[in-house]
Amino acid sequence: MKKSWWTMRRKQALEGYLFILPWIIGVSAFFLYPLFKSIRLSFSKITKFAGWEMEWVGFDNYIRAFVWDINFLPMFFETVQKTLLYLPLINIFALFLAILLNKKIKARGLFRMVYFMPVILGSGHVMTQLVGEGVVQGAIDVERGVAIPREILMYMGPTIVRTVQNFMNNLALILWKSGVQIVLYISGLQGISSSLYEAARCDGASEWEMFWKITLPMISPVILLSLIYTLIDLFADVSNPIVDYVRTTAFTNRQYEYGAAIGWIYFAFIFLIVMVVFMAGRRYVHDASAR
Amino acid sequence: MQNTGSKKKKLRKKISFGWFMFYTFLIALVAFTSLPLVYMISTAFKPLDELFIYPPRFFVRRPTLQNFIDLLTAVSSSTIPFTRYIFNSLFVTVVVVGGTVIISSLGAFVVAKYKLPGVNWIFGIVIAALMFSSHVTQIPSYMVINKLGLLNTYWALIIPKLAVPYNFFLIKQFCEQMPNELLESARIDGANDWVLFWKIAMPTLTPAWSTLIVFSFISNWNDAFTPLIYITSQAKKTLPLALQTIAGGPGVVARSGAVAAATFITTIPTIVIFVWMQARVLETMAYSGIKA
Numbered sequence: 001m002k003k004s005w006w007t008m009r010r011k012q013a014l015e016g017y018l019f020i021l022p023w024i025i026g027v028s029a030f031f032l033y034p035l036f037k038s039i040r041l042s043f044s045k046i047t048k049f050a051g052w053e054m055e056w057v058g059f060d061n062y063i064r065a066f067v068w069d070i071n072f073l074p075m076f077f078e079t080v081q082k083t084l085l086y087l088p089l090i091n092i093f094a095l096f097l098a099i100l101l102n103k104k105i106k107a108r109g110l111f112r113m114v115y116f117m118p119v120i121l122g123s124g125h126v127m128t129q130l131v132g133e134g135v136v137q138g139a140i141d142v143e144r145g146v147a148i149p150r151e152i153l154m155y156m157g158p159t160i161v162r163t164v165q166n167f168m169n170n171l172a173l174i175l176w177k178s179g180v181q182i183v184l185y186i187s188g189l190q191g192i193s194s195s196l197y198e199a200a201r202c203d204g205a206s207e208w209e210m211f212w213k214i215t216l217p218m219i220s221p222v223i224l225l226s227l228i229y230t231l232i233d234l235f236a237d238v239s240n241p242i243v244d245y246v247r248t249t250a251f252t253n254r255q256y257e258y259g260a261a262i263g264w265i266y267f268a269f270i271f272l273i274v275m276v277v278f279m280a281g282r283r284y285v286h287d288a289s290a291r
Numbered sequence: 292m293q294n295t296g297s298k299k300k301k302l303r304k305k306i307s308f309g310w311f312m313f314y315t316f317l318i319a320l321v322a323f324t325s326l327p328l329v330y331m332i333s334t335a336f337k338p339l340d341e342l343f344i345y346p347p348r349f350f351v352r353r354p355t356l357q358n359f360i361d362l363l364t365a366v367s368s369s370t371i372p373f374t375r376y377i378f379n380s381l382f383v384t385v386v387v388v389g390g391t392v393i394i395s396s397l398g399a400f401v402v403a404k405y406k407l408p409g410v411n412w413i414f415g416i417v418i419a420a421l422m423f424s425s426h427v428t429q430i431p432s433y434m435v436i437n438k439l440g441l442l443n444t445y446w447a448l449i450i451p452k453l454a455v456p457y458n459f460f461l462i463k464q465f466c467e468q469m470p471n472e473l474l475e476s477a478r479i480d481g482a483n484d485w486v487l488f489w490k491i492a493m494p495t496l497t498p499a500w501s502t503l504i505v506f507s508f509i510s511n512w513n514d515a516f517t518p519l520i521y522i523t524s525q526a527k528k529t530l531p532l533a534l535q536t537i538a539g540g541p542g543v544v545a546r547s548g549a550v551a552a553a554t555f556i557t558t559i560p561t562i563v564i565f566v567w568m569q570a571r572v573l574e575t576m577a578y579s580g581i582k583a
Contacts, residue, residue: 015484016405020413023398026454031420034431041430100317113569114321117328117562175324232422246427251520256430263427270422 042261054257061261072262075241080269083234086174090230091223094178098185099215112186119179177233181226188222189215224281228274235270242266335359335555339548358552371526373533380530381560383445384511387452391507392500395458400492403466404474414463420456433520447521448529452511458503465499466492505568509561530557 042061044054065072101112192215200210216223237243246266250259336354363373402410432451441447469492477491493500515531522528528536534553 012484013405013407016401016407016410019397019401019484019488020410022394023454023459024413026394026450027416027420027456029435030432030451030454031428031456032416033435034428035423037431037434038427097320100313103313105313105317109569111317111321113566114324116565116569118324175320236422247516250430260427260430267423267427271419274422 038260039264041257042264044257046257061258062265064258065262065265069262071245075245076266076269079235079240079242083231086177086234087227087230089174090178090181091226093174094181094226095185095219095223097178098182098189099211101182102186102189112182115175115182116179118176177230180233181230184222184226184229185219188219192218220281220284224278224284227277227281231274231277232270235266235273331551331555331558334551337548337551358548362549362552362556375526376528376530376533377556379445379527380512383448383529384508386445386449387511388504388507390449390453391455391458392503394453395455395462395503396493396496396500397488398454399459399462399466400488400496403463404469404471404492417456417460417463421460429520436521442521443523443527445527448517451517455507458507461503461506462496462499465496469495501568505565508564512557512561 041054043056043058045057045060046054097115101108101115105111196214196218197210200214205213234240242262243266246259246263249255249262333351335358336356337351338353338355338357341352398413401407402413436442436447436451441450473491473495474487477487482490513531515529515535518527518529518532519535522532525536534550534557
C-alpha cells in the first residue's frame with residue numbers, strides 16, 4: 001500500500017518535471033546561457049567577430065565606463081534622478097485614481113480602460129514615434145493654449161511658462177506611466193473587507209481617518225509591489241537614456257563587450273535599489289500587519 | 292431618529308456636489324489620457340499641408356484618405372506588399388502568444404502546486420530575471436540563434452520569446468490562489484496530471500492567461516527590436532520594423548502622411564485585443580467572485 005503510493009508520487013513528480021521542461025529549456029537557452037555569456041563578454045575583448053573569439057582583459061571595460069567615458073556617468077545620474085522623482089509621483093497619483101475608481105461610479109470599466117490605454121500605446125514603436133514627432137510636445141502646447149490663454153502667459157514671463165510647461169510635461173508622463181499601477185491598486189482595494197470600514201464608521205471614523213488607519217495599512221503589500229514594479233518599469237524603459245546608450249554602444253557601434261559591461265553596471269545598480277526598497281518595504285508592511 | 296435623517300440629507304447634498312466635481316475631474320483626466328490616441332487618429336487623416344502646420348493643430352480640418360493611398364504606393368514600389376508585413380506580424384505574434392501561454396502555464400502550475408524537490412530555484416531565477424532588460428542578454432542570444440542556424444527565419448522571432456520570466460511570474464501568482472482541494476478531488480476521481488492541467492487548472496486560470504494574452508500580444512506586436520536583429524530579408528520583416536523602413540529614419544518628411552497612416556493601422560489590433568480581452572478578464576473575475 002505504502003509502496004504503491006510512493007511510486008505514484010514518483011510518477012507524478014516525473015510528470016511534473018516533464019511539464020516544466022519546455023520552460024526550463026527556453027530559459028536556459030535564451031536567458032541563463034546569455035546571462036553568463038554576457039558576464040564573460042564584459043570582461044573580454046572581442047578579437048575576431050567571425051567566430052566570436054575573445055581574450056580576457058579583466059576590468060578594462062568597467063574602468064572605461066567610470067574613468068574614460070564622459071557620457072556614461074552623467075547619463076546614469078540623470079536616469080537615477082528622473083526615476084527617483086517619478087517613483088513617488090506615479091504611485092501617489094495611481095493610488096489616488098484607484099481610490100476614486102473604486103467608488104461606486106458609473107462607467108467604471110470604461111474609465112479604467114481609458115486610463116490603461118497608454119500602457120498599450122506606450123509599450124511600442126508607436127509611442128516612440130509620437131514622442132519623436134513632437135506629438136507629446138504638440139499635445140501639451142495645444143493643451144496649454146486651451147488651458148491658459150496666451151495673453152496671460154505673456155505676462156507671466158518665461159520662467160513661469162517653462163515651469164508650467166514642465167509640469168504639464170510631467171503630468172502627461174505620469175498619467176501615461178501609471179496604467180498598470182492603477183490596476184494593481186484597484187485589485188488591492190477590492191481585497192479589503194468592507195466590514196472593516198463598516199466597523200470604523202460605527203465608531204465614528206471620518207473618511208480621512210479610515211484612509212490612514214485602514215486603507216493604507218491594508219494595501220501596503222500592494223504598495224510595495226507597485227513600487228518595485230514602477231522602479232523596474234522606469235529603469236528598463238526603452239526611452240531611458242542609459243538603456244538607449246547600451247543599445248547604441250552594442251549594436252550601432254558594435255562594441256559588444258563594452259555594451260555588456262555598462263549593462264551590467266546599470267543592472268547591478270537597479271538590483272541594489274530594488275533590494276533596498278524591498279527590505280525597507282517589507283519591514284513596514286510587516287509592522288502594519290502586526291499592529 | 293429625525294436627527295440622523297436630516298444628517299443623511301445634508302450628507303447627500305454634499306455628496307452630489309462632490310460627485311459633480313468628481314466626474315468632471317475623471318473626465319478631464321480621460322481627455323488628457325486619450326490625447327495621443329486622438330492625435331494619432333486625426334493625424335492619419337490629415338492632408339499634407341495640415342501635417343506641417345506649426346504649432347501642430349490637434350484636430351483634422353479636411354480629412355482625407357490620401358495618406359493610406361500614399362502608404363500603399365510607397366510600399367508597392369518595393370516588391371513586397373504591405374499586407375505581407377501584416378501577415379508576418381500576425382503569424383509571429385499569434386504563435387508566440389499561444390506558445391508562451393501554454394509553456395508558462397505548464398511550468399508555473401507545477402512550480403506552484405507540486406512542491407517538487409529542486410524547483411524553488413526556478414522561481415528565484417524568475418525574480419532575478421524580472422529586473423534584467425533584455426538588451427544585456429541580446430548579444431549572446433544572437434550567438435545562440437546564430438549557432439542554431441535560425442537567423443532570418445520566423446523561428447528566430449518565435450523561440451526566444453516563448454519562455455519569458457515575466458509571463459511565468461504572472462501565472463504563478465494566480466496559481467497560488469487556486470484551492471488545493473480542487474486538485475485533490477480531481478485526482479481522487481482518477482484524473483491524471485495532463486487532464487488535471489487542461490480540465491481543472493486552465494479553466495480556473497482564465498483571468499491569468501487572458502491577462503497574459505493581452506500583455507504578450509501587445510509587447511510582441513509592437514516589438515521592432517527583435518526582428519531588427521534577426522531578420523535581414525525584407526519579406527520576413529514585421530510591421531513595426533517595416534514602419535521604420537517606410538519612415539526612412541528620422542528627418543525624412545516626404546512620407547510623413549504615409550507613416551501616420553501606417554502608425555494608425557499598426558495600433559488598431561492592439562486596441563482591439565485589449566478592449567475585447569479586458570471585458571473578458573473583468574467578466575471572469577466577477578464570475579469567480581460570485582462563486583467564492
